[in-house]
Amino acid sequence: MKALAKHLVDRMDRLTAARSVEAAVKNVQANQPYIRLTIADLAAQARRSPPDSAVVIGAGPSLHRRNPVAQLLESGYEGAVVAADGALGYCLRNGLVPEYVVTLDPHPARVCRWFGDPELESRRDGDDYFRRQDLDPYLGVEEFKRNRALIELVNRHGPSIKAIICTSVASNVTKRCVESGMELYWWNPLVDDVEQPKSLTRRLHRLNGAPCMVSGGNVGASAWVAASQVLGAREIAVTGMDFSYPPGTPMEKTQYFKELVELFGKRAHDALIVVRNPHLNETWLTDPAYYWYRETFLRLAAQAEAVTYNCTEGGILFGKAVRWTSLRAFLAARRAAEAVH
Amino acid sequence: MPKFLKGNYRLPKGKATLARKQARKDLTQQFEERALAKLGGSLCFVMKKGTFVWTDEADEGARQASG
Numbered sequence: 299m300k301a302l303a304k305h306l307v308d309r310m311d312r313l314t315a316a317r318s319v320e321a322a323v324k325n326v327q328a329n330q331p332y333i334r335l336t337i338a339d340l341a342a343q344a345r346r347s348p349p350d351s352a353v354v355i356g357a358g359p360s361l362h363r364r365n366p367v368a369q370l371l372e373s374g375y376e377g378a379v380v381a382a383d384g385a386l387g388y389c390l391r392n393g394l395v396p397e398y399v400v401t402l403d404p405h406p407a408r409v410c411r412w413f414g415d416p417e418l419e420s421r422r423d424g425d426d427y428f429r430r431q432d433l434d435p436y437l438g439v440e441e442f443k444r445n446r447a448l449i450e451l452v453n454r455h456g457p458s459i460k461a462i463i464c465t466s467v468a469s470n471v472t473k474r475c476v477e478s479g480m481e482l483y484w485w486n487p488l489v490d491d492v493e494q495p496k497s498l499t500r501r502l503h504r505l506n507g508a509p510c511m512v513s514g515g516n517v518g519a520s521a522w523v524a525a526s527q528v529l530g531a532r533e534i535a536v537t538g539m540d541f542s543y544p545p546g547t548p549m550e551k552t553q554y555f556k557e558l559v560e561l562f563g564k565r566a567h568d569a570l571i572v573v574r575n576p577h578l579n580e581t582w583l584t585d586p587a588y589y590w591y592r593e594t595f596l597r598l599a600a601q602a603e604a605v606t607y608n609c610t611e612g613g614i615l616f617g618k619a620v621r622w623t624s625l626r627a628f629l630a631a632r633r634a635a636e637a638v639h
Numbered sequence: 640m641p642k643f644l645k646g647n648y649r650l651p652k653g654k655a656t657l658a659r660k661q662a663r664k665d666l667t668q669q670f671e672e673r674a675l676a677k678l679g680g681s682l683c684f685v686m687k688k689g690t691f692v693w694t695d696e697a698d699e700g701a702r703q704a705s706g
Contacts, residue, residue: 317679403681489683510693515684527691557677587680
């Protein structure tokens with residue numbers, strides 16, 4: 299890892315706080331009128347019949363390379379399916395209605411797109427994020443038409459989906475979840491040390507009473523935290539959890555490259571990181587934020603009772619705390635376990 | 640007027656320089672973090688003592704008692 303990349307990774311928790319906390323707190327206040335059920339209610343429901351296992355669907359590029367939804371449908375998997383917001387459209391288009399969807403990013407405009415954004419056609423902010431992103435490339439072309447189709451899909455299936463929704467999301471995301479008929483289960487983000495006298499997290503908790511949950515820095519990790527700590531799943535497979543870009547991805551196509559060039563000019567390349575995955579024998583490219591996501595995820599997994607299987611079949615999420623396997627093998631093992639019971 | 644505002648003592652040299660240096664460093668760091676914030680992730684990651692989900696037990700008790 300080059301010095302510039304290390305400098306950024308080492309500061310990523312502070313940079314993320316600087317980027318997100320102000321917007322998150324503003325959103326918490328705006329979401330106040332909508333807060334009725336919380337993840338405490340969801341945990342109580344789950345305790346009555348806890349899932350043996352869960353599959354968490356992140357929105358990494360392997361989702362579209364490996365198509366885990368086809369395998370899940372084919373196997374008749376009966377455990378809990380928890381999707382990150384960015385994977386919701388992919389799931390629904392491919393015929394899988396996830397029981398849960400998790401959302402947390404406080405961005406005022408972008409996140410709503412994952413649910414189908416009714417304001418897209420009237421918004422003129424020139425944001426090209428969805429044309430550049432690899433989380434759901436399908437939404438990056440014929441944007442208006444596909445957005446309209448997604449609105450319809452989410453509205454059709456919303457009543458069957460439980461949203462595990464962070465109080466930090468923008469109000470347009472809340473409204474989309476509500477109007478599509480989803481049941482909302484709220485949580486506050488843990489943004490600082492609750493033992494400090496002026497803790498912001500503690501203030502948010504007092505404001506709305508919702509439990510505070512570790513985010514892991516990104517929605518995929520939050521979905522995993524919800525599966526293990528709220529739903530109580532003991533065995534969790536994660537798919538689409540790459541935290542990186544496939545071999546051969548040009549640096550210009552990476553998520554933060556535009557910002558890196560703005561900040562560092564010709565040195566932008568030094569901020570990117572290459573990681574050799576020994577399970578795949580491939581080299582994947584990542585940026586400081588994604589690398590930080592990987593590190594935080596491994597820390598979380600090491601502290602959880604649940605066993606985590608990385609079934610992404612791509613990316614850089616490997617280490618002692620995570621068992622590397624294929625989704626096919628995970629599903630076959632679950633079927634065999636069910637047959638025994 | 641200026642003659643009345645004139646200081647009649649000197650700050651210990653080392654301490655003043657250190658404080659100024661620290662203030663300058665803090666400011667530089669703040670500017671740097673503001674500029675670099677666009678590279679940050681979705682939301683903070685904070686975790687202490689292996690606690691994944693936190694609820695203030697005292698608050699919860701009070702809430703239930705009043706509800």
